[in-house]
Amino acid sequence: MSYSSSSIIDSHCHLVFSNFNEDREVVAERWRSQGVKALLHACVEPSEIPAIKSIADQFKEIRYSVGVHPLDVHHWKPETINILKKAALDDSRVVAIGELGLDLFKAENLSEQLSILMPQLNLAFELNLPVIVHCRDAAKEMLEVFSKLAKDDCCPKGVMHCWSGRVQEMRQFLDLGFYISFSGNVTFKNAIDIHECAKEVPPSKFLVETDSPFLSPVPHRGERNEPSYVKHVVEKISELRGESFSEIAEKTTQNARELFALP
Numbered sequence: 001m002s003y004s005s006s007s008i009i010d011s012h013c014h015l016v017f018s019n020f021n022e023d024r025e026v027v028a029e030r031w032r033s034q035g036v037k038a039l040l041h042a043c044v045e046p047s048e049i050p051a052i053k054s055i056a057d058q059f060k061e062i063r064y065s066v067g068v069h070p071l072d073v074h075h076w077k078p079e080t081i082n083i084l085k086k087a088a089l090d091d092s093r094v095v096a097i098g099e100l101g102l103d104l105f106k107a108e109n110l111s112e113q114l115s116i117l118m119p120q121l122n123l124a125f126e127l128n129l130p131v132i133v134h135c136r137d138a139a140k141e142m143l144e145v146f147s148k149l150a151k152d153d154c155c156p157k158g159v160m161h162c163w164s165g166r167v168q169e170m171r172q173f174l175d176l177g178f179y180i181s182f183s184g185n186v187t188f189k190n191a192i193d194i195h196e197c198a199k200e201v202p203p204s205k206f207l208v209e210t211d212s213p214f215l216s217p218v219p220h221r222g223e224r225n226e227p228s229y230v231k232h233v234v235e236k237i238s239e240l241r242g243e244s245f246s247e248i249a250e251k252t253t254q255n256a257r258e259l260f261a262l263p
């Protein structure tokens with residue numbers, strides 16, 4: 001079955017990683033044949049930026065973010081915030097700051113993570129760019145940060161990427177204006193909480209992504225993930241919500257375009 005008549009946006013991928021070095025062109029042919037019309041390339045630390053930029057030169061449908069991932073705190077230097085700001089101002093294809101956030105699943109250095117998170121959130125607000133939020137086992141801490149900023153009217157807009165939380169947490173992020181992005185883990189059979197979230201999320205507030213090369217969806221589990229597989233995420237959500245494939249593709253494309261300046 002071909003879905004090329006629907007247009008889909010992969011709102012989060014990492015094609016800069018070396019496991020795409022051999023076949024990036026072929027991977028692009030596959031996403032084009034599956035209707036992926038735009039992609040948002042995420043960044044985990046600033047030394048990636050030149051390579052991401054040249055990938056965006058090569059594939060016109062790519063936009064990208066700049067930022068430092070919470071598990072990359074060791075890459076943060078005093079000048080990093082200025083590097084991010086300059087990169088964002090220099091290229092109109094930079095449509096977000098991130099990925100940034102908190103990860104208390106793989107690390108315990110909360111205060112260090114917060115110290116690189118806050119300047120990035122402030123930068124996003126200053127530049128009026130949305131943020132791409134990585135939040136793992138840290139919903140409570142992340143909500144505290146956003147609530148405080150919201151109280152002072154300086155919380156950026158953004159998306160909770162690779163959503164893996166509970167419905168109650170999702171509602172709180174939605175209340176703060178955040179979008180929710182579903183990735184390959186929504187296709188996993190035992191992902192009950194994520195399924196509940198996909199059913200309940202309002203139609204105007206969710207996106208789809210692959211997070212390639214990580215977290216391949218069923219039926220590609222264990223393989224390298226790639227943007228064309230985003231169709232399996234759309235497929236699963238359409239099954240969960242009882243809506244057609246093209247309805248989900250259309251809604252998530254519209255939502256992604258609304259949040260980010262995407263082609």
Ligand SMILES: [Zn+2]
Pocket residue numbers: 012013014042099211
């Ligand atoms: Zn990512």
